[in-house]
Structures are given as structure tokens and as C-alpha cells.
Amino acid sequence: MDGKLSIVAIVGDPDQAALFVRVFEAAGDHCVVAEDLTEGLAEASHAVPDLVFVEVALGAGGGVALIHHLRALAPSAVIYAMAPEAQVRLAAEAVALGAAGLLVLPASGDELLTVAALVRSRIAERAQLEQVTREAEAARTALDYLARIAELGRETDRSAAARGLARLFMEAAHASSAWVYLPTSDRDRQLMCAATVGEGLSAPSFCEELELSSFAAQAHLLELPLAAGSVRSGFVLLGGTSPEQERLAAWLATQAATALAWVAEREHSHSGAMKDPSSSAYTFAYFVDVAGREIDKARRHGRRFALATISADGPGALRAEAVEQMLSAVRDTDVLARVDGGEFYLLLPETGGIGAHTCRRRVLRRGAAVARRPGDIQEELVMGVATYPHDGTDLSRLLRAAKHRADVSRRSVVKQLERTSGTLSDVLEALLWEAGAPGAEQPRIIELPQMDFLGVSVAAVTDAVRSGRTRVVVTQRSGVSVGMAVKAQLREREGVEFTAVDLSEELGLADLELMAVVAEHGSYLLFGRVLRGGVIRAVHASDPALVDWVIDRLGEAAGLRLME
Secondary structure (H helix, E strand, C coil), rough: CCCCEEEEECCCCHHHHHHHHHHHHHHHCCCEECHHHHHHHHHHHCCCCCEEEEEHHHHHHHHHHHHHHHHHHHCCCCCEEEEEHHHHHHHHHHHCCCEEEEEEEHHHHHHHHHHHHHHHHHHHHHHHHHHHHHHHHHHHHHHHHHHHHHHHCCCHHHHHHHHHHHHHHHHHHCCCCEEEEEEEEEEEEEEEEEEEEECCCCCEEECHHHHHHHHHHHCCCEEEEEEEECCCEEEEEEEEECCCHHHHHHHHHHHHHHHHHHHHHHHHHHHHCCCCCCCCCEEEEHHHHHHHHHHHHHHHHHCCCEEEEEEEECCCCCCCHHHHHHHHHCCCCCCEEEEEEEEEEEEEEEECHHHHHHHHHHHHHHHHHHCCCCCCCCCCCEEEEECCCCCCCCCCHHHHHHHHHHHHHHHHHHHHCCCCCCCHHHHHHHHHHCCCCCCCCCCCCEEEHHHHHHHHHHHHHHHHHHCCCCEEEEECCCCCCHHHHHHHHHHCCCCCCEEEEEECCCCCCCCCEEEEEECCCCEEEEEEECCCHHHHEEEECCHHHHHHHHHHHHHHHHHCCCCC
């Protein structure tokens, strides 16, 4: 508020009109004069006035009725009624209808300035009251957030506290998204994304401080250090923030640093350097340490290893029995670490893609057995696997690839297909019905002449075997088939496990063509039916959950166990 007023004067006398303009412009105010009620109403509708003078005698007393319109049109404006001495009764009626006061015409310049001074003072008082009210509300809000931060300081692990802080910062700053980054360990300068809420950019899972600052600048995110004095607990990034709330967010970041320091101390007091206190798994810090050593060893000696993310397909933590089942499904040399209540990371040393795929099937099978028990976890496990060096050569890229594959499995059409209880032919029909959903890993429909279909099959197998060990499962039947073509391609190939399933004698299955490939770098499915004219209508996909499920259904149809 600069103290200048916006004034509309509706007055019929030209001399009085000139007085209004002269007096108020000399005072630095903006004054618009209208000579009749219609013009005055139009001026008041777009001028957003602070003060309105109305000569109520205009329009045969219509100025009195105009008071009602002005109160609705400019509810914050102060309205003064004016009338000659002989018609003061009309001005008194206007005051009764909502006018703030009355002036007897002709008015003097001093009278006009006195009215303006009263309005100026009233506006200043109102602005001051609004400011005090805003400050009091901001103080109450800040105290509420401070109490919530103190409550988060009672958490037993930093990941849980980080999730609460991400939600709190997003709310406090009116942000569209929030990320909380914490140091991976006391002696490591690398940061991990411990929590994210809202919709927005895909932020790095692991990075250095400089990388984080660069990402924040490029994505136009507000970066706040979680620091109080010499205590540095991490960073928070906020997207789509409201500028007036950024000051509050910066103050909260200081308080959050202290709360996270409490949580970190509590983590150290409740657990050793290796074991998670709430399960038999290792701590995340230990996982990062071992993964770093495994990456160094793989780089030096050209070795492979795999890692996986494991979580429940839904909110909530995994129960202790599910964790024990996961531990029983992995080797003693594997490292299962708890990230938070609902997510675990698994490191598989000296393991390639095929071994990781076998481990994935074993873990999911054990987890499913626990999930079916009454009173235990209701959500099935979701697992994503990545291998070094195919999916990345650093921890950040590997975890990003594993999380992506876990998301693919979470969205897999297998959930719809599990309702299919008929033959393998029914499975194909269901797949063809579900195909076409967005996403590179989702099944897609193709129609090809038989020889082109066989060419696609051979090309997929040829690409798979280049990366190392490969498992191939095909169907075969009399005459030209995918089984015959793939078998000829794989003749005398080392490191290939080939299984052909003969369905030529199975009722309703003789026209099916199926090839499933599990390779070091992923999985692939090609599944169709021979139509008239030698055309094959099929679906193809690279969803590992779908590949596993179809192989299992093929094994059930043939009475065989096709994969571990």
C-alpha cells in the first residue's frame, strides 16, 4: 500500500467536478469524475476504487439506489453521499443504506481532503490488521510444522523420517513435488534419494552434492540444505514452490536437520554397523559399502554381479516372516539389506543375469507362499533385477534399472492373466485381448507370414546368445515350426539351455507357436497361433514376469517343470 487512493466522484456540477480533480490530483491520488449515474457505475466497475463520492440527487434521486449497486460492485470501497442543503434528506437515506457519511454541496477542498485522510487511515489500519493476522497465522503454522518435525525426530530410522519430511515440506512450501536426499553413510559423501512425493521429474537415486545442485538448477527446483550450524543432514529439493512460502521452508530445513541428527544417533545406538534392528537383514549403509567394493572388484577383474529391489506390491511394511523367507531363498554370500519397512535391496555377488533370474523366481515363490497364509502379508512381492555391466557400471544406474523393472512387474498384465484358468490356448487369447497397452515392456500384437515370424524368432535368439548364457523354451510340432528354426540356429552353441515342448498331440494346442528367452540382459516372449494362409498372429513382450508366467503355464500343459 503506497498511501495513494483510487477515487471515483459522481457529481453533476462542472465546478464541483473540477474541484474534485484539482484537489485529489494535487494530493497525488487518482480521481475519475463522472457526470451521471450510468457513467459513474461504469467507472466504478473497472477502477476498483477505495473511495466513491455520489451525488444522490442525480437522476431524480436515483443516486440513493446506486448505493446498493456500489456496495456489491466495490465491497471494499468507502462511499460518501453528497447532496445540496435542500436535499440533505436524500443523503441521510443513503447513509442508512450503507454510505459511510454525507457531504453538503457545494463541498470545499478541505472537506474533501478530510474525507480522504479518514479513508487513508482506515485502509492503513485494515492493512496493518491483515498483516498482524497473517503473521499470527504464519507463527501458528510454523509451530505446528515444528511439532510435526519433532515427532519425526522420534523415528528409529532416517528413511521413515525422510518420507515424513518430504510430505511436510511439500505441504509447507505449497510445492508440487519434494525429494529428500541423505548421506549414504557417515564417511561417504554420496547422497541417496531417501524419499520422494508428488509428480515430477525423475531425480537421480544416488549422486554427489555437485551433481544434485546441477540437477536442481537444470530442473528449476528449490534446493535447501538440511543443516543447522555444523550439522549437515542432507538436502531437500522442492518443485513448483510458492515464493512466499520458501522462507518458511528454509527455516523448517534448519529444524529438520536437528531432527534427522537425532534419528541418525538413534540408528547407531539401536544397531551395529551391519545388522538392521527390526529384521535379520543388513543395514542400507552396509549394503552401499559392500556394493561399492563389488563394483571395484568387477571393474578390475571383469566379473559380473547382480542386484535387485524387493518390495510389497502395495503400501506397508513386510512382516518378519516374509523377510526370513527371502533370506532362505538366497545364498549365504548374498547381501539382503533393509532400505525401509517396505523395501529391501539384494546384492548377488558373482551372479549374472541367468542366476539373478533364478534367484528372482525363488524369492517370489517363497514370498507368494507366505502371502497366501491367513493373517500374514496380503500383498505379493515385486522384484526388479539389474546386472553389471549390462544395466550400468555404478550403483545409481543399477538401482535405477532394477527399480524400473520392478515397476514393469508391478504393472504387468500377469495380474489380469492370473484369472485365466483354461488351456494354454485360452492364455493366448487373453494375452491378445490385453495387448496394446502403453509401455515398451507391455505385450504387442504382430501378424506375420510364417517365414517372417521364424526370422524374428531366430533374430531374437541370436541377439540373446551374444550376451552369454541363455535359456530358450520353444514349442515344436510337425513340419516347419519355431522350435525347428530355433533349434537349427542354436546347434552346437555353448552356454545355451534349450528346451523344446511337443504340443502336436495336445488337443487344441497343435497350432500354437511359442518361444521364451531368458538371457543375461533380459527376457523375451513370442507367442502366437497359425492362421489360415500361413499367417501367424502373435504377441511379443519383454516383461520378465509375463515370460515366467507363460513358461510356467506351458510346463503345466506339458506336465514338465521347465525352469527352476
